[in-house]
Amino acid sequence: MSENKDELISAFTKMMKQSGRIARRSPIFKKDLKDFGGSIKLQWKIGKLYGYQIFEEDNYSFKIGEQIENPDLFIRIHNPELALRFFNGEDMGFSYAARRDYKGKFKVQYVEGFKIVESEKGPRKQRISHRYLTAKALNDKFKHPFNLMKLPPFQRGMKLISKKEEYGVYVPINKNLGTYENKVIPYKVFEHFIEKASNIVVQKYCGCRRFNACEDHDEEIGCMYMGDDTYEIKITEDKGRVVTKEEALDYVRRAIDDGLIPLLGRAMGEAGSLGVEDTGHFLSCCFCCSCCCINGKIMTYGPNANFTMFSRIEGVSLKVDENLCIGCGKCVEVCVFRGREMVDGKAKIDQTRCLGCGRCAEVCPTGATTIDIDDINRVDALISKIEQFVDVRDQSALLD
Ligand code: SF4
Ligand code: SF4
Ligand code: SF4
Incomplete structure (x- = not known):
C-alpha cells in the first residue's frame, strides 16, 4: 500500500x-x-x-x-x-x-x-x-x-501536431464574395474533390447538432469523408452511408443553402475517432454551425495553439465600416472563433483569430461588415494546398 x-x-x-x-x-x-x-x-x-x-x-x-x-x-x-x-x-x-x-x-x-x-x-x-x-x-x-x-x-502528453497531420481551411460562405465559373466558392471547391474522390461517406446526421438539439440548422447534414481510407469506415445504415457523386453534390448544396460553414482538410483525429488509419487519403469535410459545432468550440475554448491548425484562405479580407455599424452584435454572436468583439458600441475584427468564414458578413443587417477576395484564382491555390495534404483519388488506379 x-x-x-x-x-x-x-x-x-x-x-x-x-x-x-x-x-x-x-x-x-x-x-x-x-x-x-x-x-x-x-x-x-x-x-x-x-x-x-x-x-x-x-x-x-x-x-x-x-x-x-x-x-x-x-x-x-x-x-x-x-x-x-x-x-x-x-x-x-x-x-x-x-x-x-x-x-x-x-x-x-x-x-x-x-x-x-x-x-x-x-x-x-x-x-x-x-x-x-x-x-x-x-x-x-x-x-x-x-x-x-x-x-x-x-499538455505534457500531447504530441505537437504537425501541419502534415492537421490542415484545415474554412471556405467562405458569403455569396457576395463572387463566383468562380458561375458557382459559389464552396460549391466549386467541393465539386473538385467530389469529382476526384474514390469513395464518399456521409453521416446520416450531425452528432454535434443532435447532441445540442440545434434549433437553427438542419440536423440531417453531418460530416462527409472522401478518399481510399474511407473504405475502412464501418458505418451502419442508421449512422451514415456511402453516396454517389451526385448525392454528395446535393448534400453540399443543402449545407450551403442552410448557411453552414464548410471546413475541409486533413484531420487525423477525425479519422482516428472513426477507428480508421489516415494514410493521407482521408479528406474530412465538416459543415459547421456557430451554435453547436465541436470544431468551433475547440477553437473558442481550446488552446490558442489550435489557431495553427486552421487557415484563412489567402487573399480573403474582412472589414467593418464603423459609419454603417449600428452595434447590434449579431456578427459577434455568430462568430465561432472569437474573431469579433464590440468596442464602444462598434464591432471590431481580431485579424489574428478571424478565419474568414464570412458568416458575420452574411448576418450583418446594414452591410457594415464586408468580405473580399483579392483574386478569384486563389480558389485554385486553395485546392492545390489541400491536395498537398490529402489525395482523394483511387490509389490503385494510379498504379495502372
Ligand atoms: S464536426 Fe461539424 S458536421 Fe461534424 S458532427 Fe460536428 S457540427 Fe456536425
Ligand atoms: S452585425 Fe453589422 S451592424 Fe451589427 S454589430 Fe456587427 S458589424 Fe455592426
Ligand atoms: S470574424 Fe468570425 S464570423 Fe467573421 S469571417 Fe472572421 S471568423 Fe468568420
Missing part, C-alpha cells in the same frame, strides 16, 4: 514539476493564461490524496497533500492506476461527456481502442473507453471542458 502511495506521490510530483516548466517556457501558455484572467488555481484529488497548483503570470507553485482555499477548478481522478499513467505522461486522449445543460461539471474519458461488435445492421466499430477524470469549475474563470487543454498538466 505504502509502496503504491510512494509511487503515486512521486509521479504526482513529477507532473507538477513538468507543468511548471511548461508554464515558464511556453509563450502560448502565457497567452492562454490571459484568457483565465492571468491566474488559475487547480485543486487535485487522486483517490484520497490531495494536491494543488497555482499558475500566475510570473509565478508557479504547487503542493502535494494539501488543499487550497478558493480553487477555480476541482479535478478528481478516482482510479490511482489511471492517475499514475496520466502523471507519467501517457497521452490519455481527450473525449469529454458534458451534460446538455452543462453547469461546470464534466467527465473526461480515455479511449483505449476499438472493437468490432455485431449489431442488427451488421458489424460496427465501437470505442472502448473508460472514465478517468471528473472536474468541476467553481467560478466562471473556467468556461468549458476544452479549457482543460490550455492547462500545462494536460
Whole structure:
C-alpha cells in the first residue's frame, strides 16, 4: 500500500514539476493564461490524496497533500492506476461527456481502442473507453471542458501536431464574395474533390447538432469523408452511408443553402475517432454551425495553439465600416472563433483569430461588415494546398 502511495506521490510530483516548466517556457501558455484572467488555481484529488497548483503570470507553485482555499477548478481522478499513467505522461486522449445543460461539471474519458461488435445492421466499430477524470469549475474563470487543454498538466502528453497531420481551411460562405465559373466558392471547391474522390461517406446526421438539439440548422447534414481510407469506415445504415457523386453534390448544396460553414482538410483525429488509419487519403469535410459545432468550440475554448491548425484562405479580407455599424452584435454572436468583439458600441475584427468564414458578413443587417477576395484564382491555390495534404483519388488506379 505504502509502496503504491510512494509511487503515486512521486509521479504526482513529477507532473507538477513538468507543468511548471511548461508554464515558464511556453509563450502560448502565457497567452492562454490571459484568457483565465492571468491566474488559475487547480485543486487535485487522486483517490484520497490531495494536491494543488497555482499558475500566475510570473509565478508557479504547487503542493502535494494539501488543499487550497478558493480553487477555480476541482479535478478528481478516482482510479490511482489511471492517475499514475496520466502523471507519467501517457497521452490519455481527450473525449469529454458534458451534460446538455452543462453547469461546470464534466467527465473526461480515455479511449483505449476499438472493437468490432455485431449489431442488427451488421458489424460496427465501437470505442472502448473508460472514465478517468471528473472536474468541476467553481467560478466562471473556467468556461468549458476544452479549457482543460490550455492547462500545462494536460499538455505534457500531447504530441505537437504537425501541419502534415492537421490542415484545415474554412471556405467562405458569403455569396457576395463572387463566383468562380458561375458557382459559389464552396460549391466549386467541393465539386473538385467530389469529382476526384474514390469513395464518399456521409453521416446520416450531425452528432454535434443532435447532441445540442440545434434549433437553427438542419440536423440531417453531418460530416462527409472522401478518399481510399474511407473504405475502412464501418458505418451502419442508421449512422451514415456511402453516396454517389451526385448525392454528395446535393448534400453540399443543402449545407450551403442552410448557411453552414464548410471546413475541409486533413484531420487525423477525425479519422482516428472513426477507428480508421489516415494514410493521407482521408479528406474530412465538416459543415459547421456557430451554435453547436465541436470544431468551433475547440477553437473558442481550446488552446490558442489550435489557431495553427486552421487557415484563412489567402487573399480573403474582412472589414467593418464603423459609419454603417449600428452595434447590434449579431456578427459577434455568430462568430465561432472569437474573431469579433464590440468596442464602444462598434464591432471590431481580431485579424489574428478571424478565419474568414464570412458568416458575420452574411448576418450583418446594414452591410457594415464586408468580405473580399483579392483574386478569384486563389480558389485554385486553395485546392492545390489541400491536395498537398490529402489525395482523394483511387490509389490503385494510379498504379495502372
Ligand atoms: S464536426 Fe461539424 S458536421 Fe461534424 S458532427 Fe460536428 S457540427 Fe456536425
Ligand atoms: S452585425 Fe453589422 S451592424 Fe451589427 S454589430 Fe456587427 S458589424 Fe455592426
Ligand atoms: S470574424 Fe468570425 S464570423 Fe467573421 S469571417 Fe472572421 S471568423 Fe468568420
